[in-house]
Amino acid sequence: MAEATTMGTKADATAPAGQVFPRYEQTFPTLTLQEIARMRRFGEERNYRHGEILFETGKPGPGMFVVLSGHVAITQRDGFGHVTPIIDQGPGQFLAEIGQLSGRVALVDGHAEGDVETLLISPERLRALLVAEADLGERIMRALILRRVSLIRGGAGGPVLIGPSDSAGVVRLQGFLTRNGYPHHLLDPVADTDAAELIARYSPSPSDWPLVVAPDGTVLRNPGESELARAMGMIRELPRDKVYDVAVVGSGPAGLSTAVYAASEGLAVAVCDTRAFGGQAGASARIENYLGFPTGISGHALTARAFNQAQKFGAEVMIPVEVKSLDCAYVDGAFGLKLDNGDVLRARSVVVASGARYRRPEIENLADFEGRGVWYWASPIEARLCADQDVVLVGGGNSAGQAAVFLSGHARKVHMVIRGGGLGASMSRYLIERIEAAPNIELMFNAEVVGLEGTKDGSLERVRWRSRLSPEESTFDTRNLFLFVGADPATGWLDGCGVMVDRAGFVVTGARDNVQEKVQDKKSQARQATALETSVPGVFAVGDVRSGSVKRVGGAIGEGAQVVAALHGFLGDTAKPSL
Numbered sequence: 001m002a003e004a005t006t007m008g009t010k011a012d013a014t015a016p017a018g019q020v021f022p023r024y025e026q027t028f029p030t031l032t033l034q035e036i037a038r039m040r041r042f043g044e045e046r047n048y049r050h051g052e053i054l055f056e057t058g059k060p061g062p063g064m065f066v067v068l069s070g071h072v073a074i075t076q077r078d079g080f081g082h083v084t085p086i087i088d089q090g091p092g093q094f095l096a097e098i099g100q101l102s103g104r105v106a107l108v109d110g111h112a113e114g115d116v117e118t119l120l121i122s123p124e125r126l127r128a129l130l131v132a133e134a135d136l137g138e139r140i141m142r143a144l145i146l147r148r149v150s151l152i153r154g155g156a157g158g159p160v161l162i163g164p165s166d167s168a169g170v171v172r173l174q175g176f177l178t179r180n181g182y183p184h185h186l187l188d189p190v191a192d193t194d195a196a197e198l199i200a201r202y203s204p205s206p207s208d209w210p211l212v213v214a215p216d217g218t219v220l221r222n223p224g225e226s227e228l229a230r231a232m233g234m235i236r237e238l239p240r241d242k243v244y245d246v247a248v249v250g251s252g253p254a255g256l257s258t259a260v261y262a263a264s265e266g267l268a269v270a271v272c273d274t275r276a277f278g279g280q281a282g283a284s285a286r287i288e289n290y291l292g293f294p295t296g297i298s299g300h301a302l303t304a305r306a307f308n309q310a311q312k313f314g315a316e317v318m319i320p321v322e323v324k325s326l327d328c329a330y331v332d333g334a335f336g337l338k339l340d341n342g343d344v345l346r347a348r349s350v351v352v353a354s355g356a357r358y359r360r361p362e363i364e365n366l367a368d369f370e371g372r373g374v375w376y377w378a379s380p381i382e383a384r385l386c387a388d389q390d391v392v393l394v395g396g397g398n399s400a401g402q403a404a405v406f407l408s409g410h411a412r413k414v415h416m417v418i419r420g421g422g423l424g425a426s427m428s429r430y431l432i433e434r435i436e437a438a439p440n441i442e443l444m445f446n447a448e449v450v451g452l453e454g455t456k457d458g459s460l461e462r463v464r465w466r467s468r469l470s471p472e473e474s475t476f477d478t479r480n481l482f483l484f485v486g487a488d489p490a491t492g493w494l495d496g497c498g499v500m501v502d503r504a505g506f507v508v509t510g511a512r513d514n515v516q517e518k519v520q521d522k523k524s525q526a527r528q529a530t531a532l533e534t535s536v537p538g539v540f541a542v543g544d545v546r547s548g549s550v551k552r553v554g555g556a557i558g559e560g561a562q563v564v565a566a567l568h569g570f571l572g573d574t575a576k577p578s579l
Contacts, residue, residue, distance in 0.1 A: 021087075027146040029139055030092040036066060036119065038136065042129045043121035048112040054095065055106040057157055057215045058233055063103070063122040064096035064140075070116030075109045076156040078185070079213030080194045086156065088113070094140070097147040101127060101311045105233035107157025107183060127314050145308060148181060155185030159232060162187050162195045163210030166385055168371040169222045170210045174381050176225045179276035179283075180319060181304055182234070186210075206457075225275065225320050226340070235321065238343045243334050244270045244316075246567055247347035249323050249493070252279020253553050254543025255353030256306035257560025262567060263313035270345060271315055272337070274322040278303035279355045280487065280544075281553050283377035284399065285406030289428060290553055300379075302553070326350065328497040328536050335538065349567055352494065352507055352534070352541040353560070356487030361394070364451035364464075373460025374452070374481050378403035383410040386480050390415065392463055394449055395484030396423055401431035403482055408438045415476065417447045417465060449481070489545050500535035506547035509534055530566040532559060538570050 021027050031039075043066070048054060055061045057077050065072070067089055074086045074095070086108060089095055095110055095118075103123040121129060130137035151157050158177065161184060163170045170186065177184045187195040204211055204221060212220040214231045229235045246262050248255045251273040263269045276282065284299030293302075310317060327336035327344075334346040358376035360366060366374065375382050383406065391411045393404050396418040408414050416435070422445065423432050435441050444465075450473065451464035463481055466473045489505040500508040510531045532540045542559035544551055549559065 021150055023146055026139075026142055027150060028087065028089070028093060029143055031066065031094065032092070035136055036068070036092070038133055039066060039121065039129060040119060042125040042132075043119040046118050046120045048116045048118070050112055050114050052112045052116075054110040054112065054116075054118070055108075057107060057109050058105050060103055060233070061096070061100045061106040061123075063120055064094055064100050064126050065110075066094045066119040066121070067091055068117040068119060071113040072110050072116055072118075073113050075111075076154070077109055077215060079160055079215055079217045079219075081217070083109075086154075094143075096126070096144060097151065098144040098308055098311070099148070101144065101308075102316070107151055124314075127312060130312055141308075141312065148183075151183045152181065155183050157215065158183035158185065159215070159228065160185050160187055160213040161210040162189055162192075162198060162213065164188070167206070167209045171381055171385070172371055173210060173212065173223075173225070173228060175379060176228070176276065176320075178379065178381060179278060179300065180234070181307070182232070229320055234319070236318075238339070238345060242268075242346070244268045244345070244347040245571060246270070246349050246351060247272070247335070247337055247345055248351045248353055249273075249337070250279065250353035250355050250490075250543070250545070251277040251303075251307070251317065251319065252353060252355045252543060252556065253281050253303060253306070254355070254545075254556035254560045255279070255351070256303060256310055257557040258351050258353060258542060258563055259310040259315040259317070259560075260306060260313060261561045261564040263310060263315040265564060265568070267564075267567065267571075269310075269315040270347060271310065271317045272321045272323050272339070272345070273317075273319045275320050277307040277317070277319060280358070280377075280399065281556075283379060284402050285378055286402055287553060288430060299553075323354075323493050325493055325495070326497045326499075326539075328499075328539065330538070348538070349570055350539045351563055351567070352491070352499070352539065352545055353543050354490040354493070355544045357490050358483070359486045359488050361449075361483065361485050363449055365454075366452060368458070369452050369454055369460045369481075372454070372458055373479050374483065376483055378407055378482055382480070382482075383407060386411040388412050389480065390476075390478055391480045391482065392417060392449065392465075392476060392478050393482040393484065394418075395482075395486075396420055396426045397484060397486070398426075398428055398431060400484035401427045401435060403484055404441055405431065405434050405438065407482070408441050411480075412440065414438075414441045415444060415478075416441060417444050417449055419446070419448055419468065421445050452481070487544070491545060497539075498536050499539055499541075502547045504547075506549075507534055507541035507545055508547045509541050511535060530569065532563045532566055533570075540566060 069091055071088050071090045073088055076084045076086055189195040189199045208221040245267040246269050248258050248271045251271050259269050259271050281299040282303045286296045288296035322340040323337050325338045334348055335350050337345040387410055390413045392415045394417045404414050404416055446468045449463050449465045453462040455461045460479055463476050464473050491505050502508055534541055540563050542563050543556040
């Protein structure tokens, strides 16, 4: 086996593979001749001469290669032109990672060492293989996931971020890439020569941090998430003239559940999300009361499994893509979803799973410190910034409790500011017991944060708070404030479409007793509204965005599964000829 790398550093060529890659046998399994024979009907043979490229970093991968003879060298290439060996793959081994399920860009290079014979399986046929050959598909799927995990750990194939680790831009982009399961690497210009040279060449001001170096050498100055995603090939062009069966807006637990069940039942599914899969649940440090996980599971781990599962069944997931508006005219039998780049996605039905946005309380100067000490979630990135510091956390619900417990393992002390006089009415008992047992969590009841103060460089330095039982204000020195004070429904994009919402802005479902609905042939047909259908026929709502829903991960996932039956009913009715 060739030299290998992990954690972004070249490994000792003599090191056993199991030391370089944890779970090596599962990550790089060798297929038997019988297994390869079963796979042949899904692919076609391709031959390569010595030095020819099979796939290249930053370019769409053609699918999964099964090596029949010869060897393929897998290497990592960054934007500075550095090429580092990762591993060699020989006969019986296959070349792909989870991105090849949907034809995403390759994160590493692969070139032939000597003459190579392969079996190439396209993304579409690879998905068919995973479903048709269940036992073999399980081994392949596990390997694809573990390979992406290894790439993330090593920072291989993704962009290089250059800037101070605590700068607002670095934290923002690290959070975006981490939440989307995309590898990246951070370089400190003080300690790294390449980073220092780039800083000197581009002379960025602090507002330019971070500089981002894409694998092709392109340099971006503190890009937005969409700009970075385009540079990395994360966003693809919308297929022309394609009409999906279902467009799911939002990829939290409810949206992902809808995508998994709908795609697994043969529907053409498109999923759009503005930032990352997982929604608010994806930012939860640990969920301990979700069925089937007695030791608990992080929100990101849970939703990442669903994200991979949706891709396995062929759902087209578009992130970061924002839906700006919904056209409910149902022209030519399809709704029109206008995207942030001006394109229009067309679908025969729509599932609103856009969830809720973090609520911004009335705190003086709050906007000035967002991303500069004010956070709406608590991930390992934010936790790193809180090491051995005192932090303030506002909120009394389950999300606040999970964050407080998580941060207590990193911060010196967590000061929990709670508007009410207790936690019993708003938080699960197991979290209350965990908080009471933590020696470095202090509870401050009947209190609220009213203002923020900062340093000259714009970072948070101090919070002002007061008891709700007296008018006096007090101050507390802290560099990090976490806000978990509920959320407002993300339904602005539905304005003007006729979708009914309640006084708080949540989508009302099941409210129509008897509707006259337009069908594809422009005639009408009476139909009862289903429990998850909105006031507009063919538009459904699930999860936190739905009025009256149980604001729990399990409830959201259940609604995502439930709505698929209603989708089949609607799509089946619109396909029927009018009598």
